[in-house]
Amino acid sequence: MPVTLEQPAHARLVTAEGRGGPERPVTVTLRYASADPLAIQLAFPAEVTLAGVEVTWSFARTLLDEGLRAPTGAGDVHVWPCGRARTVVELHAPEGMAVVQFDTSALRRFLRRSYALVPVGDEDVTAVVDRALAALLGRPERP
Numbered sequence: 001m002p003v004t005l006e007q008p009a010h011a012r013l014v015t016a017e018g019r020g021g022p023e024r025p026v027t028v029t030l031r032y033a034s035a036d037p038l039a040i041q042l043a044f045p046a047e048v049t050l051a052g053v054e055v056t057w058s059f060a061r062t063l064l065d066e067g068l069r070a071p072t073g074a075g076d077v078h079v080w081p082c083g084r085a086r087t088v089v090e091l092h093a094p095e096g097m098a099v100v101q102f103d104t105s106a107l108r109r110f111l112r113r114s115y116a117l118v119p120v121g122d123e124d125v126t127a128v129v130d131r132a133l134a135a136l137l138g139r140p141e142r143p
Helices: 061-067 104-117 126-137
Strands: 004-014 023-033 039-044 055-060 072-074 077-082 086-093 096-103
Touching: 004 104, 023 096, 023 104, 039 061, 055 061, 061 072, 061 077, 061 086, 061 104, 086 104, 096 104
Parallel strands: none
Antiparallel strands: 004 023, 004 096, 023 039, 039 055, 072 077, 077 086, 086 096
């Protein structure tokens, strides 16, 4: 049976325009679902998004893990340590870029919980691949 972990994480959204200052506090929801074992999600509340609705970013769990120790990332998501206590996640979209600073300890705690649920190497990606192929080919999923 699939299990989803959720953990709120206090963060600082670094803003270019400075609405309310150069940084804005935000609570981001970290999510990990055993049904999608290679990915993690960052859900941003509606009040801090341009669209005024919750926005969720999904990316590789390994990207977050590696970014706690050294700069990593390609494309839309980059992660790097910022001193001993902070980690930066940089997100790129057609509408612009967001830079979010997290307490590294919160991210480590979340990753530990995700690895306790699905250890590295135990990820069963068969269902994930089936869903992706069904979506790509426009076919309904089979139960």
